[in-house]
Amino acid sequence: MSVEIPVTVAHPTAALPADRLTADGRTADGRTADGLSGEPFPRVETTNGEGLPDLRELAAVSKLLETNPAAAAIGWAADRFGDGLVLASSFQDSVLLDLAVQVKPDVEVIFLDTQYHFPETLDYVETLRERYDLNLNVVTPGVELPGPGELDRWMTDTDGCCGARKVVPMARALSGKRAWMTGVRRDEAATRASTPIVTWDVSRGLVKVNPIATWSDQDVEQYIRDRELAVHPLTDQGYASIGCWPCTRAVGDGEDARAGRWAGTDKLECGLHA
Numbered sequence: 341m342s343v344e345i346p347v348t349v350a351h352p353t354a355a356l357p358a359d360r361l362t363a364d365g366r367t368a369d370g371r372t373a374d375g376l377s378g379e380p381f382p383r384v385e386t387t388n389g390e391g392l393p394d395l396r397e398l399a400a401v402s403k404l405l406e407t408n409p410a411a412a413a414i415g416w417a418a419d420r421f422g423d424g425l426v427l428a429s430s431f432q433d434s435v436l437l438d439l440a441v442q443v444k445p446d447v448e449v450i451f452l453d454t455q456y457h458f459p460e461t462l463d464y465v466e467t468l469r470e471r472y473d474l475n476l477n478v479v480t481p482g483v484e485l486p487g488p489g490e491l492d493r494w495m496t497d498t499d500g501c502c503g504a505r506k507v508v509p510m511a512r513a514l515s516g517k518r519a520w521m522t523g524v525r526r527d528e529a530a531t532r533a534s535t536p537i538v539t540w541d542v543s544r545g546l547v548k549v550n551p552i553a554t555w556s557d558q559d560v561e562q563y564i565r566d567r568e569l570a571v572h573p574l575t576d577q578g579y580a581s582i583g584c585w586p587c588t589r590a591v592g593d594g595e596d597a598r599a600g601r602w603a604g605t606d607k608l609e610c611g612l613h614a
């Protein structure tokens with residue numbers, strides 16, 4: 341499959357424009373991607389075990405995609421990495437899923453079943469699985485739940501719990517893949533404010549793509565309305581960011597979306613994206 345990267349677009353949720361790059365990095369009339377160097381836009385070849393990518397090239401791809409719609413980032417990744425590309429979804433909403441299946445309907449979708457999700461989240465997963473006929477890979481942690489009267493790690497060691505139930509299973513799921521996509525956005529939290537669209541994930545040794553990194557909360561809401569997407573059942577109850585039930589609460593007016601995650605502690609991220 342050959343997917344082209346659009347050159348310009350006014351709004352991140354806009355459809356793919358007609359003016360697009362060909363697979364060799366030129367526009368139809370022969371212009372180059374940056375319009376300056378005269379060189380075709382770089383083609384990045386990188387996989388696990390095949391050495392480090394050219395980080396300058398990844399940065400250049402990321403820069404180009406800053407001014408293009410999310411579908412362009414997904415298309416670029418699908419073109420470059422084929423079935424080595426996976427999408428990791430927390431199933432808090434279906435924006436990235438909806439975008440991704442329009443570009444690559446059979447993209448593998450990873451869902452980490454930590455065993456501590458809200459029942460509403462598990463119902464939502466099934467709703468979306470049916471709606472999109474998802475190629476869904478539900479990954480379980482391989483960690484026993486505590487017996488009666490026993491403490492689980494989320495009560496005493498949230499970093500250890502996230503490590504065992506999220507980070508390690510994700511590493512297992514990504515083993516052998518070439519790139520992963522996530523729905524991380526800069527608008528979500530200060531810890532995510534500098535999220536690139538494309539980067540080299542050093543800890544996992546594969547490319548990481550964040551197609552909606554530039555989207556604001558308003559962009560997300562608009563896209564959900566425009567596409568009439570199914571909404572997570574807890575969203576209307578004030579849950580702006582939804583993770584495991586022991587570590588998630590609804591947020592009040594004026595609070596950051598992620599203020600309800602590990603509330604009352606100094607923990608901000610689970611370790612998947614930090």
Ligand code: SF4
Binds near residue numbers: 493497503585
């Ligand atoms: S979010 Fe809470 S329950 Fe879920 S893995 Fe992390 S510490 Fe454990």
